[in-house]
Amino acid sequence: MLEIRxxxxxxxxxxxxxxxxxxxxxxxxxxxxxxxxGSGKSTLLRCINxxxxxxxxxxxxxxxxxxxxxxxxxxxxxxKIGMVFQHFNxxxxxxxxxxxxxxxxxxxxxxxxxxHRFSKSDRDKAWQTLARMxxxxxxxxxxRELSGGQQQRxxxxxxxxxxxxxxxxxxxxxxxxxxxxxxxxxxxxxLNKEDNLTIICSxxxxxxxxxxxxxxxxxxxxxLVYQGxxxxxxxxxxxxxxxxxxxxxxRISDTSLxxxxxxxxxx
Amino acid sequence: xxxxxxRVYKEAPTLPSxxxxxxxxxxxxxxxxxxxxxxxxxxxxxxxFTSFAxxxxxxxxxxxxxxxxxxxxxxxxLKAFKLQxxxxxxxxxxxxxxxxxxxxxxxxxKSAGKPEKRKPVLVFALILIVFFLIGWQIGKIxxxxxxxxxxxxxxxxxxxxxxxxxxxxxxxxxxxxTAELGFPCTDAPPPQSEPREDKPYLIADPTCGTPTxxxxxxxxxxxxxxxxxxxxxxxxxxxxxxxxxxxxxxxxRDSAGRFYIHRDLETDTNLKVMPDEDGYFEVDLVWPFPxxxxxxxxxxxxxxxxxxxxxxxRIGTWEISEELELAFVLxxxxxxxxxxxxxxxxxxSVPVSFLAARNLMSASPFTLGIYYFVRFILNVxxxxxxxxxxxxxxIIVGLGPFAGILALTVHSIxxxxxLYSEAIESIDPGPIExxxxxxxxxxxxxMFGVVPQIIPPFVSFTIxxxxxxxxxxxxxxxxxxxxxxxxxxxxxxxxxxxxxGIAVWFIAITVAVLDYVSAEIRERFx
Numbered sequence: 001m002l003e004i005r006x007x008x009x010x011x012x013x014x015x016x017x018x019x020x021x022x023x024x025x026x027x028x029x030x031x032x033x034x035x036x037x038g039s040g041k042s043t044l045l046r047c048i049n050x051x052x053x054x055x056x057x058x059x060x061x062x063x064x065x066x067x068x069x070x071x072x073x074x075x076x077x078x079x080k081i082g083m084v085f086q087h088f089n090x091x092x093x094x095x096x097x098x099x100x101x102x103x104x105x106x107x108x109x110x111x112x113x114x115x116h117r118f119s120k121s122d123r124d125k126a127w128q129t130l131a132r133m134x135x136x137x138x139x140x141x142x143x144r145e146l147s148g149g150q151q152q153r154x155x156x157x158x159x160x161x162x163x164x165x166x167x168x169x170x171x172x173x174x175x176x177x178x179x180x181x182x183x184x185x186x187x188x189x190x191l192n193k194e195d196n197l198t199i200i201c202s203x204x205x206x207x208x209x210x211x212x213x214x215x216x217x218x219x220x221x222x223x224l225v226y227q228g229x230x231x232x233x234x235x236x237x238x239x240x241x242x243x244x245x246x247x248x249x250x251r252i253s254d255t256s257l258x259x260x261x262x263x264x265x266x267x
Numbered sequence: 268x269x270x271x272x273x274r275v276y277k278e279a280p281t282l283p284s285x286x287x288x289x290x291x292x293x294x295x296x297x298x299x300x301x302x303x304x305x306x307x308x309x310x311x312x313x314x315x316f317t318s319f320a321x322x323x324x325x326x327x328x329x330x331x332x333x334x335x336x337x338x339x340x341x342x343x344x345l346k347a348f349k350l351q352x353x354x355x356x357x358x359x360x361x362x363x364x365x366x367x368x369x370x371x372x373x374x375x376x377k378s379a380g381k382p383e384k385r386k387p388v389l390v391f392a393l394i395l396i397v398f399f400l401i402g403w404q405i406g407k408i409x410x411x412x413x414x415x416x417x418x419x420x421x422x423x424x425x426x427x428x429x430x431x432x433x434x435x436x437x438x439x440x441x442x443x444x445t446a447e448l449g450f451p452c453t454d455a456p457p458p459q460s461e462p463r464e465d466k467p468y469l470i471a472d473p474t475c476g477t478p479t480x481x482x483x484x485x486x487x488x489x490x491x492x493x494x495x496x497x498x499x500x501x502x503x504x505x506x507x508x509x510x511x512x513x514x515x516x517x518x519x520r521d522s523a524g525r526f527y528i529h530r531d532l533e534t535d536t537n538l539k540v541m542p543d544e545d546g547y548f549e550v551d552l553v554w555p556f557p558x559x560x561x562x563x564x565x566x567x568x569x570x571x572x573x574x575x576x577x578x579x580x581r582i583g584t585w586e587i588s589e590e591l592e593l594a595f596v597l598x599x600x601x602x603x604x605x606x607x608x609x610x611x612x613x614x615x616s617v618p619v620s621f622l623a624a625r626n627l628m629s630a631s632p633f634t635l636g637i638y639y640f641v642r643f644i645l646n647v648x649x650x651x652x653x654x655x656x657x658x659x660x661x662i663i664v665g666l667g668p669f670a671g672i673l674a675l676t677v678h679s680i681x682x683x684x685x686l687y688s689e690a691i692e693s694i695d696p697g698p699i700e701x702x703x704x705x706x707x708x709x710x711x712x713x714m715f716g717v718v719p720q721i722i723p724p725f726v727s728f729t730i731x732x733x734x735x736x737x738x739x740x741x742x743x744x745x746x747x748x749x750x751x752x753x754x755x756x757x758x759x760x761x762x763x764x765x766x767x768g769i770a771v772w773f774i775a776i777t778v779a780v781l782d783y784v785s786a787e788i789r790e791r792f793x
Contacts, residue, residue: 105702114714
């Protein structure tokens with residue numbers, strides 16, 4: 001159970017990215033965060049693993065307040081929180097295998113890793129993960145040589161190498177075409193169902209939200225403006241949408257994505 | 268200049284002129300640019316006035332330089348016109364520029380306040396032409412001389428371009444064949460040289476006689492005192508066993524043991540005889556007059572002279588010339604100067620580059636202060652040429668390669684520090700964020716998130732700098748910083764153009780090879 005209490009983030013330039021946001025995520029949930037660009041989705045995700053330090057509030061997870069952790073304790077907590085990024089954030093000039101092994105850095109001893117030495121079990125784990133994601137044959141290529149979909153699989157693999165209990169996914173499919181988007185989200189769904197991995201994922205397209213989420217929260221200008229279950233989002237009305245995406249949002253009927261319900265485009 | 272002009276047009280006057288056009292023209296005739304300035308084209312007026320003032324100053328200086336001995340403006344101008352006709356051209360265009368400045372003032376004042384129209388540019392074109400012509404005069408540009416003297420310098424240029432005759436040399440040995448002479452003739456003149464099989468020798472006929480004599484006496488016919496020369500005995504000299512096809516010099520040794528070379532009086536050159544293919548020659552020589560008064564005689568009262576045929580003869584086969592060897596050795600030294608400078612430069616500039624990277628140093632005002640300070644120092648160091656650094660280094664460590672290494676190191680630190688820091692500034696923060704999110708510590712983040720991103724540009728810049736340093740090290744020797752430049756400048760100053768040509772070739776080949784190699788390596792990394 002992850003519990004966010006009164007989370008506020010004010011950037012140095014005065015921007016209030018999050019304003020008193022509270023919600024909780026039961027274990028095994030596939031929580032989707034929706035909202036316009038700049039609504040605070042990325043900030044929220046990054047506050048959870050403390051890539052961004054929240055200004056106020058608590059992030060209670062396994063009885064610990066992540067917001068208060070420092071140094072070694074923080075790094076230990078981060079190990080259990082995997083993260084997937086919109087632009088994959090792979091080290092492009094390193095091999096796929098090295099990118100995966102990066103996921104084990106939190107567990108490995110510092111000095112051997114300085115020489116790029118990892119234990120046998122770490123290496124075996126890397127190969128298993130690659131096989132699971134179906135990119136075993138790419139292991140020795142440079143990350144930049146891979147296609148976008150493959151790169152995101154490497155990104156997921158790297159997060160999996162951490163043995164995570166939570167997976168944060170910051171618009172993981174925004175840089176991919178619709179078919180690849182489904183493929184990547186299906187991987188996340190598998191992890192959610194098979195490994196009972198809690199997933200917190202920000203998405204833009206309503207049809208994807210409806211297809212994959214088990215619960216949804218909506219952010220607008222740093223405020224939590226919507227909270228709903230899978231059922232509730234299936235029956236979401238245009239008015240509800242507009243509270244999240246603003247008056248400019250339109251709902252476009254779209255049949256190209258597996259004949260799904262529709263797509264919201266925030267203009 | 269173009270930017271300035273554009274600005275003038277954009278801020279074209281929209282207000283009416285302060286003065287009527289005719290007054291603007293008169294004012295600009297008195298002070299160029301004043302009419303335009305009051306005609307609501309202030310910047311145009313300032314540019315024209317500044318240009319005029321500068322040009323007048325330059326012209327006064329150049330006229331005085333051209334006619335330094337004359338006084339009075341008119342004399343100076345006339346003399347300058349006579350000596351350097353380019354001044355007439357300058358004067359004509361200056362006059363045109365002045366007149367057009369008046370016309371321009373009229374036009375500007377007239378069009379002020381009217382709907383926007385393209386402003387005339389001719390006055391600026393004329394100003395540029397006058398600057399160009401003065402530049403021509405200051406630069407002493409002499410295209411005629413360039414083409415005529417180019418012809419004369421061709422033999423020397425040929426030596427530089429194709430210097431390889433000097434690349435090989437032959438070991439030499441001086442061989443001498445002699446014949447004895449006596450003066451005056453007695454019953455027993457000096458014997459002929461013994462014919463020998465293995466060594467050169469001379470046969471003189473006769474072996475005694477009289478040197479050329481000179482005395483001052485009264486000419487019996489005219490009664491004038493004059494220098495009278497009695498030519499010496501003509502001696503037929505045959506040489507045997509000399510090296511074929513190698514010049515032989517003929518030397519005299521007088522009775523006092525003084526040596527002098529035989530001068531051919533007709534051509535006033537040192538006599539050189541060429542033996543035939545058997546090593547034989549024959550030449551008639553007039554016994555020259557002795558230099559100095561000392562005459563030593565032997566017990567019989569005979570002054571003993573000797574004739575010598577001297578030949579520098581090649582022995583053995585060709586070998587690499589001293590110059591080629593020197594150029595080669597110094598080229599190696601040069602390459603290593605560049606290499607060591609790059610090596611030290613890299614080592615020292617890596618830490619510096621972290622201090623000069625804005626993204627790493629913007630955390631606090633203090634670190635930002637360090638950033639600005641380091642950047643400033645790097646810019647200052649970089650703006651001073653390596654040759655000047657070499658001169659400074661020589662003051663400290665003296666002439667030689669170490670001074671060159673120091674100079675290039677200093678410059679490399681500044682140049683690489685900037686390039687490296689820019690590479691650091693341009694790294695993608697995404698991977699760093701991702702590595703951080705895995706729970707990695709600071710060292711691991713640097714090793715896995717930062718280093719893989721900066722290694723390729725660092726390698727690329729390092730090779731680029733190595734390339735530059737070797738090119739620089741070839742000329743750093745000109746001021747005494749070691750390497751091939753040092754000997755190159757020595758050879759040029761001693762008119763040893765072939766030797767200099769060898770050095771030039773070595774530099775060109777090395778630089779070309781390195782250029783290619785560094786481009787190849789860099790391509791793999793970028």
